[in-house]
Amino acid sequence: MAIETKPFDSAEYLRDPESRAEFLRDALETGDAAFITHAKDMIARAAAAQSDLDGSVIAQVLEAGLLARYGRHDPEGLSWARRAIREELLRRGWTLAPYTYPDDD
Known part of the structure; x- marks a missing residue:
């Protein structure tokens, strides 16, 4: 074996x-x-x-979905998806604690 x-x-x-x-x-x-x-x-x-959302219920649900889709077999896809979600949330005006504050670009 x-x-x-x-x-x-x-x-x-x-x-x-x-x-x-x-x-x-x-x-x-x-x-x-x-x-x-x-x-x-x-x-x-x-x-x-x-994730900027680490520890939140939202982050746990997102991470579970991303791992189900990409798992460990596609780390580039997983990284891309995490970045895409973060960028989308920022575009929608979310403040992502603890790393993003209203005066960040």
Whole structure:
């Protein structure tokens, strides 16, 4: 019987600003330009994947639907859908706590 594996994605473990900052700090300390670039890419992906509505009932329902549609097999589609929803809510005048405030562009 074959063992099923999936590629390791460090972005899945960078869920909060503190862990992303620590990851970048560690990457910068190595001085390795390729690793620093990789770390910045992972941090950007992790930050983009986070919802501004985290913890709300709305966010839970949206996330459940997105995961049902895209799951883990299409991370680009999942990320795109999250961004599209955020942009639509902002166009409709929603204030998305905790990251978006009325004076944000």
